[in-house]
């Protein structure tokens with residue numbers, strides 16, 4: 001059986017992999033998070049791989065606080081870039097394939113049509129910069145694996161926009177939501193299930209391949225908040241506002257829709273519309 005280690009297993013995406021794992025009997029899963037497996041502790045990782053044969057590592061660990069990263073660039077750099085370099089070296093020594101996740105925030109958001117995998121990266125904040133650096137370190141390590149860029153993750157797990165808005169809509173009379181940033185919401189349960197579906201097809205690995213994966217369709221944060229409200233029926237007023245009226249520490253891309261044609265075609269995947277994924281997520285949250 002193919003032995004798959006998922007690290008960062010208690011995060012939003014990590015928990016989604018745990019949820020989907022039972023649908024893939026061809027894999028033997030090992031789920032680890034802090035403190036059993038610390039991505040910044042190379043000695044611990046070395047010991048783990050010495051004693052546990054591993055075919056595939058799915059890395060769900062990241063520094064994901066976009067605004068906080070502006071205050072803590074060193075920490076973000078350590079986890080999103082340097083730790084990926086170390087993990088890549090371990091992949092080389094121990095021969096496992098590395099599946100790593102990256103973000104739409106590696107792009108600057110000036111595009112007007114969906115970003116393809118090959119387009120130039122130009123992150124506009126620390127989080128995106130450190131994720132882009134992690135990608136580059138993995139790509140230059142001479143290993144086999146995938147970098148899967150995704151965007152606007154939501155799920156019943158952890159902290160995310162859908163859960164935050166779901167709670168605000170029930171507790172506030174009115175809220176302001178940014179209406180001039182466009183992207184594709186992605187259900188972490190779809191991302192994890194489709195990643196495993198792709199791996200289950202016994203793909204041939206040859207270097208590091210980059211893929212984009214999101215749910216189908218796109219919207220703004222305001223559009224997403226409105227769609228949540230439609231499904232839970234509250235009286236809260238949702239006011240559309242410009243980014244300028246809602247200043248945050250980190251700059252965010254204005255448009256970050258990712259073209260997912262490559263992963264869809266290579267693995268015969270058909271990600272559902274974000275609206276139907278949202279319905280499923282809200283059912284699970286309620």
Ligand SMILES: NC(=O)c1ccc[n+]([C@@H]2O[C@H](COP(=O)([O-])OP(=O)(O)OC[C@H]3O[C@@H](n4cnc5c(N)ncnc54)[C@H](OP(=O)(O)O)[C@@H]3O)[C@@H](O)[C@H]2O)c1
Pocket residue numbers: 007008009010011012013014033034037038039040059060061062063064079101102103104131149150151152153154158159
């Ligand atoms: N969230 C999004 O909207 C979004 C969008 C695009 C791309 N992505 C990418 O998708 C991936 C998954 O994101 P996510 O939202 O699932 O992240 P998350 O919920 O923040 O999960 C990250 C996990 O990593 C763990 N972790 C932190 N430091 C660690 C260390 N030194 N060693 C081991 N584990 C450590 C965290 O534990 P603690 O909680 O205990 O710190 C947490 O369980 C990331 O690569 C992210 O960049 C996310």
